[in-house]
Structure formats: structure tokens, C-alpha cells
Amino acid sequence: MPDSLTRESTATSVVLLATTPAGRLLSGDGTLLDRLNDQLATLPVREVQVMSAGGGLAADLRGIAKIVRTTTGAVAVLPADLVAHTEALALLLEHPARCTAALISHDATAAPMRPPVRVEGGKVVAAGSSFHLVPESNATFRGVLQAGEADLGTLADVAEELAELAEEGRLGPVTPVEAVDLLLVGLVRSGVGVRAAAIGSLHADRVTGQNAADAAVRRLAEVDEAKVRLDTSVKADDGFFATFFVSTWTRHLIKPAVRLKLTPNTVTGISAGLAVLAAVWFSGGTRGALVLGAALLYLSFALDCLDGQLARYTRGFSPLGAWADGMSDRFKEYAVYVGLAAGSADPGIWYLAVAAMVLQVVRHGIDATYAGAVEDGARVGASWGRPTRSLLETQDVRRAPGGVLKLAHRLERDTIARWLKKMIVLPIGERMALIAVTAAFWNARVTFLALLSWGGVAALYQLAGRIARSAR
Known part of the structure; x- marks a missing residue:
């Protein structure tokens, strides 16, 4: 007993x-x-x-x-x-x-x-x-x-x-x-x-x-367990921009944030506030305003990375925090779209802004519906389904992936190809960098055209991958 x-x-x-x-x-x-x-x-x-x-x-x-x-x-x-x-x-x-x-x-x-x-x-x-x-x-x-x-x-x-x-x-x-x-x-x-x-x-x-x-x-x-805990608070599979241009320095802010007793949700709120300020400056439309807006947007994204790092370090995850972080990302991005469109004199800029926003909504929908379907399928399989394989089978053989999935797995084995694969889907880090750079050096029209071009390729890539995985 x-x-x-x-x-x-x-x-x-x-x-x-x-x-x-x-x-x-x-x-x-x-x-x-x-x-x-x-x-x-x-x-x-x-x-x-x-x-x-x-x-x-x-x-x-x-x-x-x-x-x-x-x-x-x-x-x-x-x-x-x-x-x-x-x-x-x-x-x-x-x-x-x-x-x-x-x-x-x-x-x-x-x-x-x-x-x-x-x-x-x-x-x-x-x-x-x-x-x-x-x-x-x-x-x-x-x-x-x-x-x-x-x-x-x-x-x-x-x-x-x-x-x-x-x-x-x-x-x-x-x-x-x-x-x-x-x-x-x-x-x-x-x-x-x-x-x-x-x-x-x-x-x-x-x-x-x-x-x-x-x-x-x-x-x-x-x-050194303390050092390992700090190292593992930084996502190992993050995007290229977040990994090499943000997390390299935000990791040094984790312990000061803990000493200041900042919660991940507080950092999320500060990040959202900086994005609103960036949108306000973008709405000015001048070169100086666009450059300052781009800098504020970069800092906003840096804090967006820091809130996750702080949550992993303190293990202070919560459903509210995850929801607030996701909603904050959407709010910040769309607020910046509005700021850029408001500061541009281009008569057709609002059409481009709305198109970029719709494209992002569609992309998020592809991911959200697929993730929900996978979760529901796993729940049904675990709760009511019979074991997918016998415990007496000596080998656990899964059907080999084909087509798009086989290409994706092959890309994972090569470091450069793996980073290119991460960048193709235009994650939030790359989107924030794309907005900041094109707005600071060019104008809102170039920003929205870049988002629509790269975002369109990313949407097709995501859709093909989801279909292939679902069929598998």
C-alpha cells in the first residue's frame, strides 16, 4: 500500500x-x-x-x-x-x-x-x-x-x-x-x-x-540552474527577427523586471501603450514622425517578447494573460495600420489599409481554426476513441509525410532553410520589422503593399500546409 x-x-x-x-x-x-x-x-x-x-x-x-x-x-x-x-x-x-x-x-x-x-x-x-x-x-x-x-x-x-x-x-x-x-x-x-x-x-x-x-x-x-532558467525563458523556436534583433537584449531585462515586481500582464499593457503612441506619431505623416513611430513600434514589440520571457521565467502563465497577449498583438497591429493610413495623403491608402487588415484576419483565422480542429480531434480521440495502435506492435510506424509536408521536414534539417521557412510565414516579429523599416524609409503605401505581397505568399503557404496536415 x-x-x-x-x-x-x-x-x-x-x-x-x-x-x-x-x-x-x-x-x-x-x-x-x-x-x-x-x-x-x-x-x-x-x-x-x-x-x-x-x-x-x-x-x-x-x-x-x-x-x-x-x-x-x-x-x-x-x-x-x-x-x-x-x-x-x-x-x-x-x-x-x-x-x-x-x-x-x-x-x-x-x-x-x-x-x-x-x-x-x-x-x-x-x-x-x-x-x-x-x-x-x-x-x-x-x-x-x-x-x-x-x-x-x-x-x-x-x-x-x-x-x-x-x-x-x-x-x-x-x-x-x-x-x-x-x-x-x-x-x-x-x-x-x-x-x-x-x-x-x-x-x-x-x-x-x-x-x-x-x-x-x-x-x-x-x-548553473539559475542561468539555465534564464536561458530557457527565451523561446528557442522564435522567429528570425525576434531571435536575433530583440531577445539578444531583452533577456537582460528579465531579472530587473522581477525585482521591480512587474507582472507579464503589466509588461503587455506597457507594450500596448507604446504601440498606441507609435500609431499617433505615424498619423503625423512627416518623415520625423514616421521615424519616431517606427522606433516606438520596435520598442513595443521588444516588450511584447519580454512579457512572454517574464512569464516563462516566473512560470506565471494564465489563461487571462495568454488571451490578453493575443488580443494586444491584434490591437497594436491594427492601431498602427490606422495611424499610418491617417497620416498619409494618398487617396487610396485606406483601401490598402483595409485590405492588409482583412488579409491578417484571414491568416489568423486559418491558424485559429486549424488549432481548434486539432485540439477537438485530440480531445475526442483521447476521450472516446480506441487506441490508434496496439500495445503489442513492436514498432510504432507513422505514415511518411508527402508533398508539402515532406518538403517542410526536409527544410527543417538545414539551418538556413529552417530560418527561411520561419520567415516565409511572416510572423509578428517580421511584420513589425517590415512596418517599421518601410514606414521609416519610405511611406505608408509601400508599407501596405509590402504587407499584402509578403502576407499573401504567407497565407498560401499556411493554407497549403494546413490542408496537407489535415489530409495526413
Whole structure:
């Protein structure tokens, strides 16, 4: 029977698997299990349930299923033989979305305690174990799995099915140390969307002996967790302009913003205010006014990046903040359109301004409706659909992409092509830069023509990609 250690909390419950001997290896004045408990005490968890009575893999899986079925809120499962940075655990346990996620490393060197996975678009799309193979793996699973509340039923069902298969010997020579690995396989093959939480330069390793445990603990001291937290607050997959012309210096404003107790929503509000000032100056129509408006627009976008960086650093995400940030982006952009049109003497400028605005609305609609359809499809598949693949299939084979998707995947392998691909879709950073540069050096007509030309190409590219992915 599991021991329950209730803690003051926010949302996540933790199932700590101490059913194998490695959890009792020494670490400092205690054991690895004690070390993990101390780390979890610093994180926002509601309850830690330690499963210590090892009755074999099937018994462990049924025990997890029993706990999950009587729990509300997100549930994280991790083994007691894990040696990890607290910051690595926080990537799952402190993330306010409380969604289904797995801790992964992009080091694709698989090992018995590092099963292979394949990650696409920030999601784990294939996962392995000693029985389940992953063709074209590009990452490894590091032993920490969290199931969001909506996926708890699926997790329990998967655990019970795996327990039955393991008891019958139909999964080959799987062992109790693979319990978490098998659960990830089951969730992925059941169609559940699993966010890939990458540890970056942090460490998270499972160990089997005292020497390995000592070496793993020593490795933790080689990494500055505070610096890693700052580095990971800057989006790794942002656009070209944001990455090279904004985030290079806004990252240095994160800690001062924290000291000033600025919230992400406050920074969003300041960013919106600067955009309104930019629109006011653009409406002046003179060269000096256009240049000053362009500078204010650049600063507004910089703060738009900073609010996200601050949210990631403090893990202060919220539905209100996400909604406010998205609405602020639309408001700022359209206010600038109005300012530019108002300051121009061109008699046809309002037609161009309205056309540019309509094009952006259409582009946002393409993205929003596709994202909504994907989310609805995942929800239906996870809630009512049967597993898309059998847990007895040794290989998780996905249909190879074709046409546009194959070209897009090929572009991802080349650095220059990958940046060009990001720029083609004209993300908000590139749009703000395009507006600022064309307004400062030319005029509003050139700005709107540039937005319509580049935006039209981007819309066609997006539409083709969405159609191809939907058909796939």
C-alpha cells in the first residue's frame, strides 16, 4: 500500500515509484528517495504517494491505475532512482497548464534507462521501451511523466492493459524499472497529446548502482540552474527577427523586471501603450514622425517578447494573460495600420489599409481554426476513441509525410532553410520589422503593399500546409 505524504499545494499529485532497490541508494545524508522527496517539497505539488511495496511490474501498474482513478487534478509519475535537477522537475510540475507531458532530452543516444522517443512539433509522437521500437527517434525519455486531468482515465486504462499484457508475458522481457516508460508508450499510442518538456543542458538520469548515483549527483553541480532558467525563458523556436534583433537584449531585462515586481500582464499593457503612441506619431505623416513611430513600434514589440520571457521565467502563465497577449498583438497591429493610413495623403491608402487588415484576419483565422480542429480531434480521440495502435506492435510506424509536408521536414534539417521557412510565414516579429523599416524609409503605401505581397505568399503557404496536415 502507498504511503501518503500530504503537502500544501496548488494542483499536481505525484506518484513516486520506490518499488526497485535503486531508490534506496545513498545520496548525502539520505537516499535517492529522500533526495527526491526534498526536491518535491520545494515544488507546487499537492500530494506525494510513495509506492514502496514492489510486487512486480503488473502490480506496480495496477497500483498506479488505482491511485490515478481516485485522484483529481494532474498526476505525475516518476521513479525513485531518478537523479535530476530540481529545475528539470519544475519543467513539468511548475508548468501552470498541468497538461500531459514527458521530460525528454534531445540527446538521442538511447540506453536501457533512456528509452528512445520521437518528437515532432513539441509533442512526443512515438515512444519506446525494451519491447517497443521507435524508428527515426530523435530524443530520449528521462523518466518523468505527467498526465493532465482530462487524460487520467486514459492513463488508468493504459496502466491496466499493460499490467495484463505484462502478466501474460506478451511484452517480452520488460522489467519493473520500465513502468513509466511503458505508460508513456501507452499514452502516445492511445492518441493522447503529450507535450515534450526538453531539459536542455539540465540533467535527469536514472541510475542502477551506487557509483552511477554518485557520478550523477556530481554532474548536477556542473550546471548553473539559475542561468539555465534564464536561458530557457527565451523561446528557442522564435522567429528570425525576434531571435536575433530583440531577445539578444531583452533577456537582460528579465531579472530587473522581477525585482521591480512587474507582472507579464503589466509588461503587455506597457507594450500596448507604446504601440498606441507609435500609431499617433505615424498619423503625423512627416518623415520625423514616421521615424519616431517606427522606433516606438520596435520598442513595443521588444516588450511584447519580454512579457512572454517574464512569464516563462516566473512560470506565471494564465489563461487571462495568454488571451490578453493575443488580443494586444491584434490591437497594436491594427492601431498602427490606422495611424499610418491617417497620416498619409494618398487617396487610396485606406483601401490598402483595409485590405492588409482583412488579409491578417484571414491568416489568423486559418491558424485559429486549424488549432481548434486539432485540439477537438485530440480531445475526442483521447476521450472516446480506441487506441490508434496496439500495445503489442513492436514498432510504432507513422505514415511518411508527402508533398508539402515532406518538403517542410526536409527544410527543417538545414539551418538556413529552417530560418527561411520561419520567415516565409511572416510572423509578428517580421511584420513589425517590415512596418517599421518601410514606414521609416519610405511611406505608408509601400508599407501596405509590402504587407499584402509578403502576407499573401504567407497565407498560401499556411493554407497549403494546413490542408496537407489535415489530409495526413
